[in-house]
Amino acid sequence: MRINSRDYTTIWLDSDGRRVHVIDQTVLPHSFETKTLANCEDAAAAISAMTVRGAPLIGVTGAYGMALAAWRDPSDAAVASAYAALLATRPTAVNLRWALDRLRALLLAAPVSVRADLAYAEAAKIAEEDIAACQAIGRAGAELIHKARRGDGPINVLTHCNAGWLATVDWGTALAPIYTAARQGAPIHVWVDETRPRNQGASLTAFELLGETIPHTVVADNAGGHLMQHGLVDLVIVGSDRTTRAGDVCNKIGTYLKALAAHDNGVPFYVALPSSTVDWRIADGVRDIPIEERAAREVTHISGRGADGATFEIQLTPDGSPARNFSFDVTPSRFVTGLITERGVCAATEEGLKGLFPDLAG
Ligand SMILES: CSC[C@H]1O[C@H](OP(=O)(O)O)[C@H](O)[C@@H]1O
Numbered sequence: 001m002r003i004n005s006r007d008y009t010t011i012w013l014d015s016d017g018r019r020v021h022v023i024d025q026t027v028l029p030h031s032f033e034t035k036t037l038a039n040c041e042d043a044a045a046a047i048s049a050m051t052v053r054g055a056p057l058i059g060v061t062g063a064y065g066m067a068l069a070a071w072r073d074p075s076d077a078a079v080a081s082a083y084a085a086l087l088a089t090r091p092t093a094v095n096l097r098w099a100l101d102r103l104r105a106l107l108l109a110a111p112v113s114v115r116a117d118l119a120y121a122e123a124a125k126i127a128e129e130d131i132a133a134c135q136a137i138g139r140a141g142a143e144l145i146h147k148a149r150r151g152d153g154p155i156n157v158l159t160h161c162n163a164g165w166l167a168t169v170d171w172g173t174a175l176a177p178i179y180t181a182a183r184q185g186a187p188i189h190v191w192v193d194e195t196r197p198r199n200q201g202a203s204l205t206a207f208e209l210l211g212e213t214i215p216h217t218v219v220a221d222n223a224g225g226h227l228m229q230h231g232l233v234d235l236v237i238v239g240s241d242r243t244t245r246a247g248d249v250c251n252k253i254g255t256y257l258k259a260l261a262a263h264d265n266g267v268p269f270y271v272a273l274p275s276s277t278v279d280w281r282i283a284d285g286v287r288d289i290p291i292e293e294r295a296a297r298e299v300t301h302i303s304g305r306g307a308d309g310a311t312f313e314i315q316l317t318p319d320g321s322p323a324r325n326f327s328f329d330v331t332p333s334r335f336v337t338g339l340i341t342e343r344g345v346c347a348a349t350e351e352g353l354k355g356l357f358p359d360l361a362g
Contacts, residue, residue: 054167141177163239
């Protein structure tokens with residue numbers, strides 16, 4: 001998408017065909033900076049530190065991490081070591097395992113001499129597939145937005161966290177339908193959940209929507225239920241980090257509470273995701289999806305820009321108050337109106353997903 005009139009993707013290959021560049025999402029929206037990944041360790045650190053984040057982008061970064069590893073050492077042992085190091089970075093987004101499994105299988109089946117070139121080609125293919133999938137999600141979801149129009153007023157969409165182009169290679173998942181419908185002329189307004197504690201909504205989704213000149217309002221996470229009670233939300237669209245074959249959806253912490261409020265107020269609750277985010281191995285998300293727990297400091301402290309323009313961190317909580325930082329929760333499929341995928345919209349059920357992806361469901 002565009003930043004200051006220039007088209008960007010979140011990750012791209014250097015002209016040397018080996019190093020990888022990424023947008024540093026830890027300093028947005030107050031600063032636009034990029035980082036260069038020169039080896040597998042850089043890729044792993046970028047995922048762990050959330051320099052790059054969002055399930056599809058984590059997967060693509062993992063794929064390039066395997067390519068960076070094969071560039072340095074294409075041996076079986078090095079491939080195995082890179083796989084383990086990258087997989088250990090963040091446990092919840094299944095796209096990471098999906099991409100690493102794809103690269104590992106390809107590399108171990110190939111002669112050592114061609115592994116580096118093969119890995120870079122496959123990582124680039126995964127990135128291109130992600131862009132195409134997100135564009136298709138945009139087209140499928142835009143139809144839902146147009147249908148949600150009531151009279152001449154704006155169509156009010158609430159979203160949680162950041163599932164925009166910054167969470168993917170381009171276009172995004174939950175925001176792709178918003179971008180597509182807006183470019184088709186739909187009058188959209190977006191309620192942007194700030195999304196404590198890392199504030200991906202306030203810092204990243206708001207940044208994206210400003211860039212696309214889409215009207216939006218940042219709200220506290222806890223405002224969503226009130227907005228829905230007062231008829232100010234026509235539909236909810238969120239992303240996913242891992243969706244089970246039965247349609248349970250794991251997404252940023254707080255998503256489950258929005259789904260409960262939507263259910264109670266009869267507001268359609270959609271989840272946008274590419275098939276690379278479906279974990280076909282499991283059905284019960286609450287039981288079987290690993291929930292990342294990050295540093296408590298992300299809860300006890302917050303960063304922002306001061307009046308002098310400098311970014312700094314402050315402490316919110318008293319010295320000595322313990323904190324815990326659960327990064328995701330699981331919304332049972334019964335609270336999900338539908339899944340918006342690259343092959344269209346389906347029910348959040350095993351039958352619905354099998355209907356769209358018989359080739360993947362096994
Ligand atoms: C399109 S995946 C976006 C998904 O990823 C975010 O998590 P994080 O920022 O911690 O990587 C959040 O759950 C988004 O919905």
